[in-house]
Amino acid sequence: MTQILLATVLGTLFALGTFLVLRRDVVRVVWGIAIIGQSANLYLVTMGGLSGGAPIASHGAHGFAEQPTDPLVQALVLTAIVIGFGTTAFALVLTYRVYEEHGTIDTYKLGGEGS
């Protein structure tokens, strides 16, 4: 059940991200990238298997977890989230800069040569 739910959520998120990336408004494009990045992270967590307890040493009955879930993907996702945070921040700053220099954040109006 969790798997079907997550698959649906993942599909929806990727679709939403793609939709936003294809918008004319640059800010929406940045949102789209952020959503695609987050859905990739969610996908990574899903790949580690969903069942099992928290992989924390002192979580279980005998000082270790019973049936812990895969902690590696969670470590990977932490790294990916940090990277995503940095790049999204940069993309937003860049968007502001584009607005300052072109007076618009409409990609159609940005598109022409020499504008």
Place this chain on the structure above:
Amino acid sequence: MRFLRVLAMAALVAGLVVAVAGSLAYSLVIAPLLVALATAVVTLLARPWPRLGRALSVLGAGGYAIAVAALVEAVLLPLSSDPAVLTYQVSDWNAPFGITAVADPLSAFMLALAAVVVVPALVFSVLYVDEHGQALSYHPLFHFMLVGVSGSFLTGDLFNLFVWFEVMLMSSYVLVVFYSGPQHTRAALQYVVLNLVGSGVMLVAIGGLYSTTGTLNMADMARRLADPGAFGVDPAPVLGLSAVLFAVFALKAGVVPFQFWVPAAYRAAPAPVAAVLAGVVKKVGIYAVIRLYFTVFAAATIDVSLPGIAGDSVLAFYGPVLFAMAAGSILLGGVGAVARDDFEEMLAFSSIGQVGFIVLPLAMAASVAVPVAGPFASVRSLGIAAALVYSLNHAVAKGTLFMAAGATWSATGTVDLDRLGGLSESAPVLSGSVFVAGIALVGVPPVVGFFGKFLVFDAAFRSGSWLAVAVALGGAVLTIAYVTRLWNRGFWGDPGEAVGEVPPRGQVAVVGLLAAALLAIGIGFDPVFRAAGAAAEAALDRGEYIEAVEPRRYSGDGGEDHATLLLVAATGGGTARRRVRAALGRVRTTFDGAPSAVVGGSTYDTDGGSTPDHDEGSDADREVVDR
């Protein structure tokens, strides 16, 4: 105040020297990485003192060259004997538990290529980029980009490759938008958005590969794919997942149909940065394709049957795909370059076409593996060697040309070919260098480009694909056309309206030096050729790669992965159970280990499964956890 300043300078210089010497003594494998990282940090600290920062930056680039040279010497130089494969296990966690850095002939070759372009590009930057820009953050960014490039060449871990890609890209984003004019922000926005989407796609592919194979270590993945039964791995999804990953590498390499960001980004970036982007950063994509597809994914026996494609390896699929991309790049890049009136834009389109020439022999290598006479065992190693030699040629030649365009800009204030002309009279050395780099792209002896083109054609002929020969011929004709056009309009004939001032001597000297390097590599080609051959053999010698990385065998009966085992090690044993729901079927494994055994140093194999090649000796001297 003055005392403090002198003290800070002395500390920074000493820090850099200690970092360079220390990393060389500590581990040759990661020495290039450490040197570049130390330089980036030190130049960041030296921002209040611009002149010191510049000096440190050049010093660091020199240190990088030394580190790479030492590594190349250790890995490649006994050219007669077998080349070595050096590894470095981060924090002494053996593969596949920790991150592994691997320096084999292929990595060494790529690092040498990077060093040859990056060091002159940095010296050129010091002379070219305005003082204010350099004082801002140019040097730290440049070196961070170098860190990312070196890390990508050295890592033996798939997720780590993603991280190095990001390190490289983040600095390149800022470097592309460095001049921050309207044109530049627009180009950078496009570049950033594309690469961020690429990063998301790469993560998805890596996640899928992890869940399919249960590992991220490249050597371990190759081993598991080669013997899927023993590890309980189903290799079938690898084809699709590797195709998703392939799109990301093609985006990085700027191959058709992922080429559209190239011209805008290269035009926006400062000339020396464009030289590094075209010369080195693009090659990271090529390297990743060679390393992952030929060394790792080709290990799997997968029944490939698509319309028109049939075979038992992923390479059967990538042969036609690579060929179509190469042909598209060669033709589109060539035609685009012929039609441009702007020096830098022409170079950008030319680099799309030239990457096609690098991918073409790879396509041959992927589709044909017949043995051939001569120094190479098969068309496969010949194709990879051709791609490597051509990469080197393109890196140096395009580096020369982009910096020549920069020097032209310094002298005339334009790179518009309509306003240039007759530069050969006012700037003979610069023009001579452009000429040498131009004939290197065309492939005229004695420049190294001749050997590059020759090997590409050789691979096409020997694979018996006349279509490939025709495409390469067409591309060669287009190359001649645009190089001739560049020469005629920019450097020959009457002086254009913008021509008059002599370009700065320092910049011309750097360009001339790189052009001389093209000639020198061409004349003394034999060692380069043998190094490329050794690199190609290393890329195909999966057994040697796995043996060198030596991923520990911890699974006799199926799907545990290192996450579980790390946990076991960290918690002192007990019962750890993990369920993997892979794309096909469900693998369920149980692990039982006694805590005492784990603390004692002999780990997870105590009763976990049958491990025929388990080595007790190496276990004993490995400290797992000391709680």
